[in-house]
Amino acid sequence: MPKTKKIPANYMDLVFVKNESRPWREIGGGLVEIDMENTGFFNRIAQRFFKKPKISHISLDKYGSVLWLALDGKASVNDILLKMKEHFPDESEKMLNRVVQFLATLERTGFIIRA
Template structure:
């Protein structure tokens, strides 16, 4: 595949992603504080994690604190909005701070999916 075909393929993948509707994984625990900052809690389970908890006093739950933009995106994921809609809301709220908008949003959504924090309907 030559360079222009790769660019077209990447663009098509991004366009397809923008039409998808993300939903939060119901098994993931999270909370939002009064400022809208989201904290995601991940349970450290499995043999090696239990061993580390006992031997090295590692926590049972890992806390992931999302930044302003990450928290905003997380709270926009409601199972009704597609990625394009979330991008519009992000642009309206954060303006230039969110740019390059759809490239960053697509990468963030792919990361959330990779960690199984979200899926698509």
């Protein structure tokens, strides 16, 4: 049985909103794509010498897209977890860890903020 990380109860009550400075769009089939501007010294070097794009388009998978669309500024982490379990009932055992890890990544990278 895989070890699961203990989540504080109040974390489940948190509400997140999408960062308005990150443009996004639905690209069909219920999938979402988020734009991220590549700024900073090393990105400018990569853009100039290695022809890297100024804006990266990050396509979310089916799990990330459902979660992203659930971020409405009203739904708590617990509400989002229930929605994810509803969309993916066969994977409900792993869903808590998946949701918490993805939210942490989105928050750490500035795609979402706490409401």
